[in-house]
Amino acid sequence: MPSVPPAASILASLGQATFAWDLATDAIAWSDNVAAVFADIPEAALASGAEFAKLIEPSRSVRREAVGQAAPASGEAVPYRIEYGVRAVTSAPVIWIEETGVWFAGADGRPAHAQGIVRINNERHARDEQLLKLSRHDPLTNELNRTYLIASLAETIEECTRFRTSCAFMLIGIDHLARVNDAFGFDVADAVIAEVAKRIRARLRSGDMLGRFSGNKFGLILRNCTVDDTNVAAERFLAAVRDDVVPTKSGPVSVTASIGAVTIPRHAKSAEEAVNRAQETLESAKSRRAGSFAMWKPNVERDAQRRVNIRVTDEIVTALNERRIVIGFEPVVEARSRQPAFYECLVRMEQEDGRALLAPDIVPVAERLGLIRLVDHRVLELAIAELATSPGVQLSLNISPDTTMDPDWWATIESLMRAHQGVGERLIVEITETVAIQDIDDVRGFVTRLKNFGSKIAIDDFGAGYTSFRNLRKLGVDIVKIDGAFVQNIVHSADDRAFVQTLIDLARRLQIKTVAEWVQDEEAAVMLREWGCDFIQGRLIGLASPDRPWSGQPEKAVPATG
Known part of the structure; x- marks a missing residue:
């Protein structure tokens, strides 16, 4: 019958270590296998709660905050579970830790000591990060998806209003993408979309944000951007799309894009208003000439016509209801x-x-x-x-x-x-x-x-x-x-x-x-x-x-x- 390995060996093989933490002295006692779990971390950095906290990301106080969150009955163990990252030196990769333990109060009711297990959990954290990324990004282009793009636009408008800065929101639409679908198939159209996203991404400034708004449209948030800056940026994006053919498995495909933009917050006080006006201007640009750019401007006649449309719509519906x-x-x-x-x-x-x-x-x-x-x-x-x-x-x-x-x-x-x-x-x-x-x-x-x-x-x-x-x-x-x-x-x-x-x-x-x-x-x-x-x-x-x-x-x- 094979011999049972010591507990420390089993824990080490599982990437786990146990600890006992005396909160009064801040000393931490670890199981013998701790060096195997934290191979690159000096022993001195593990000796006390304060020293260990210096290695923790993103919040150094996460362990202290987890202990003492509820008032226990005398002698009762209070469980807790936290996750954090540990980095030995700045250039080293983060080790993601899951800590499960209990703490006990002293005679004064304050936390006296804690004990538990730490476990390396890099795979789970990576999986969670991937899921978070997928929830925020478009799988085809790897850019922000529409939901997160609009949320970011709302935050940007709020910042612009608070700090009195000027930004712009653009919608870039690939012209006649349906023709590419019909001529070559959806896979080639997807390749065109992905390539256009790369070309736009390559011409963004630091701090600007790009997302896929819909099938053939991209949304851009251009921070600290004046009207002149927006005009220059639009021409840069249009040239990026039209100047070179897109190589695909079915051969080279030539495409153009049109752009509609609106100045924030001067002409858009909310994300909804910015999107609507950018879409309206994009359609106007497309109807005028494919591959062109238009900036939203106030239009007295258009606004008056819309008021008339609203009134006439109500009149027609009312007339129908009233026979x-x-x-x-x-x-x-x-x-x-x-x-x-x-x-x-x-x-x-x-x-x-x-x-x-x-x-x-x-x-x-x-x-x-x-x-x-x-x-x-x-x-x-x-x-x-x-x-x-x-x-x-x-x-x-x-x-x-x-x-x-x-x-x-x-x-x-x-x-x-x-x-x-x-x-x-x-x-x-x-x-x-x-x-x-x-x-x-x-x-x-x-x-x-x-x-x-x-x-x-x-x-x-x-x-x-x-x-x-x-x-x-x-x-x-x-x-x-x-x-x-x-x-x-x-x-x-x-x-x-x-x-x-x-x-x-x-x-x-x-x-x-x-x-x-x-x-x-x-x-x-x-x-x-x-x-x-x-x-x-x-x-x-x-x-x-x-x-x-x-x-x-x-x-x-x-x-x-x-």
Whole structure:
């Protein structure tokens, strides 16, 4: 049977040593193996609590503070556990220690002596440090992650405000990174992101901070940075990205970056405000020219427009909630007989003063503010309700580009069609020409689903975009509405006459009906009829009104504004 090694040998093999600490004299007695655990530390440095404390990092008082934190009952042992680093000399690496022990009080209730075990714990500390680093850094670029970057930005703004210094916050966005993804794959795009981070890092000053803000964007905190300094730094970063191609496994890739910046604290009093203004300025720089730089500046017109947007948003939402979004009916008549063929539903917003905002005042604003889908839902409900109560009427309605792919809109129309059998056959849905060319396959699916209800499809504002007649045939469009901008001047413009006549002739050959919008006078109406246009619409025939001519009982008119 093998002999049991002495306790000191076992402790040494585990990187541990025991101690007894007399707090009255400050003397420490160690187990015999202490020299093996603290190989580079002189015996004298281990002899007392005060001498040992001189080696401890980061806080020399950590052991003294751990002893005496709670008042014990007489003779009761009070446990404690602490972690600290020990460094023999300045150039030596830190040895990380985990100390577990108990202390006892003397007759006066104050700590008298302590005893315990110290254990070398370098691996655990390294693991904890790695976890801390991962919690603060982006794994791809090894720069600060967004959370820690924003926290650092908030601290910087607070410091700048307190000490009256000037800093800057930048957002650097890699231009057209999606093209790199599509052409080479995400791994190559990641290589580009990592390389751009290195190039920016190499051109930072001491004290500046860099972090990955999002997929293709980096955030920079530039301390003690004036407006002139920011301009110089921006050009330095832009040149670093654009001047040399990025080598990747798929070959060299050429990229540029754009930058938006804001001065702190002059134009940003909080991290949120700094980020928002830097993002806004970055988008402005990108829209102007890829690879450019812009600095945020106050803009009276922009701020006024935003106040208007906030007010109009509230007005539209309130009008929807209060059922003040209504529709007017604009007649579309046969060009030869002038008999009504159908009525176009145009949105109106009744105001509290009894006046009404018309579609040109509502739709562009609603589209810009992301409210158009709500408006389109309401117009659909009103149009279907009107068709359900007026069996002999045919109506058309416009929908915005986003609505064509809105699953909620589809759920609504399918539900309404099932609830009101047959109304689909009297509904015409108008989509703009720009929608028709965005994704022909998606739009064809949209058209097919509507035609399954018996509805017809019209292309609105035809001629303003670039839809080919081949696409019209693919889509199975029933009606083309010729953009009024070309129709309104056909009496006086030979170019417009030639254009409109050509559209009508081509549509007739494809067996697609035509509607001429914005017909102003009788002379234009006669021309259109002679060219073979099927329907006309506009001031000559009558503009949108809440009246329902088919009912014989006109609605009370609401005066229009705008």
